[in-house]
Amino acid sequence: MYRKVFISGVSGFIGRTLGSYLCNRNYTVYGLSRDPQKTSDETDKRIQLLPWLGDDENWIHDIDQSSVFIHLAGSNISTHRWSDRIKNQIRSSRVLTGKYLVQLFKQNNKYPGLFLQASAIGYYGNVSEGLVDESSPKGAGFLADTSSEWENSTKELENAGIKRHVLRIGMVLGRDGGALPKLVLPQKYFLGAYFGSGSQGISWIHLNDLAGVIGHLIENESELSIFNLTAPKPVSNKNFCKIVGKVIKRPCLFKLPAKILEIILGEMGRELILNGAFVHPQAVLKTGYEFKYPELYDALSNLLLKS
Numbered sequence: 001m002y003r004k005v006f007i008s009g010v011s012g013f014i015g016r017t018l019g020s021y022l023c024n025r026n027y028t029v030y031g032l033s034r035d036p037q038k039t040s041d042e043t044d045k046r047i048q049l050l051p052w053l054g055d056d057e058n059w060i061h062d063i064d065q066s067s068v069f070i071h072l073a074g075s076n077i078s079t080h081r082w083s084d085r086i087k088n089q090i091r092s093s094r095v096l097t098g099k100y101l102v103q104l105f106k107q108n109n110k111y112p113g114l115f116l117q118a119s120a121i122g123y124y125g126n127v128s129e130g131l132v133d134e135s136s137p138k139g140a141g142f143l144a145d146t147s148s149e150w151e152n153s154t155k156e157l158e159n160a161g162i163k164r165h166v167l168r169i170g171m172v173l174g175r176d177g178g179a180l181p182k183l184v185l186p187q188k189y190f191l192g193a194y195f196g197s198g199s200q201g202i203s204w205i206h207l208n209d210l211a212g213v214i215g216h217l218i219e220n221e222s223e224l225s226i227f228n229l230t231a232p233k234p235v236s237n238k239n240f241c242k243i244v245g246k247v248i249k250r251p252c253l254f255k256l257p258a259k260i261l262e263i264i265l266g267e268m269g270r271e272l273i274l275n276g277a278f279v280h281p282q283a284v285l286k287t288g289y290e291f292k293y294p295e296l297y298d299a300l301s302n303l304l305l306k307s
Contacts, residue, residue: 002068002113002218006059008032008097009072009118010047011039013177014169014210018070020044021211022218030059032073053100060104065113068218071154072118073097078179082142082268091146098153105157114218115164117154121203121228123147123168126275128199133282134168134226143271165217170230170279174207175303184244184304192245193254195261198238200276203230206293206302213281216289224283232285232294234278240296247300 005022009015010031022029023046033039036049043049050059063069075093080086098117105111124132125139138148151166158164173180186192205213213229235243241252261269293299 002027002066004028004030004062004064004067005218006030006032006063006067006069006112007047007072008052008070008101009074010049011042012072013174014172014207015072016043017174017207018072018211018214019047021208021215023047025215027068030062032059053097057104060108060110063105063108063110063112065111067112068114068116069101069112070116070118070214071098071101074118074150077143078268078272081266087142091149094146094150095153098150102154102156106160111157111160111162113163115154115157115162116214116217117151117164117166119151119166119168120147121168121170121230121277121279122271123151124277124279126271127201127277130278131280132203132228132277133280134224134228139277141271141275142267164225165222166226167214168226168228168279169210170203170205170228170234172207172210173204173299173303178207180303183240184248187241187244187250187252188248190250190253192241192250192252193256194238194241194252195256196237196258196274198236198241198255200237200274201234201278202237202240202276203228203234203279204240204296204299205229205231206299209291209293212292213284213289216287220287222283222287224286227283228279228281229284230279230281231291231296231299232281233296234280235296237273237276243296244300244304247297247304 005027029047031047031049032052122143125144172178245252
């Protein structure tokens with residue numbers, strides 16, 4: 001049914017892999033970038049790069065019912081300590097671009113057949129007990145509020161009859177980006193540690209499964225609209241450290257107290273590291289998708305041991 005895929009945020013950690021994956025599945029893939037020339041050095045050469053967020057928006061005329069739009073754009077949430085300026089940048093890079101897209105579609109009366117709106121499992125906030133699924137309520141905190149606004153920024157498309165899926169993405173594990181290399185590096189030098197109590201949930205997904213789920217949603221109609229993009233077996237922070245140690249044969253020796261993290265990283269440390277939730281991909285499993293890496297040990301072995 002769908003032949004063309006447009007991706008905002010195509011030069012990012014997720015966008016690069018997703019773009020290549022969809023090219024391999026014979027989609028015509030367009031990557032929207034503020035700087036297509038620079039992005040060309042970072043992405044698959046089969047992806048057609050087009051400018052956006054400027055005066056030249058000619059790509060909008062190629063949008064039709066055979067198109068899928070995947071909205072991934074948003075600034076990195078873990079690059080800098082969260083000042084008010086950084087928090088505003090994180091929020092606006094997600095919310096304002098979503099609203100911009102809605103207005104662009106409306107002004108030109110050009111709509112995709114399917115719109116995939118990225119979000120984050122931060123929507124659920126800190127949940128210390130039990131599994132969280134797509135029916136669970138919004139939590140509290142900056143990430144929960146930002147995720148909710150991010151999702152709602154394109155909700156108006158549903159009023160135009162456009163099928164829209166919300167993708168609440170967990171910690172994405174990949175070899176060349178994301179959180180994993182930063183988490184593993186100290187442990188390689190026998191400085192492996194868990195954070196705070198170590199009981200907080202880490203809801204993760206292998207990068208290849210993330211691309212696989214999105215491809216599956218494009219190719220299989222679903223009446224569900226919200227999907228947790230996480231593996232079916234989340235782990236605690238402490239167990240994550242232990243499983244990394246088992247894979248790379250380096251022990252998880254230390255506990256990094258919560259107070260130290262809060263002093264160093266402030267609100268960012270609390271929400272990104274000390275908080276967590278055990279998130280279950282109930283809706284994804286209902287679609288029939290079979291995870292290639294449902295177990296953390298297997299996912300880490302693929303990413304950390306493969307040459």
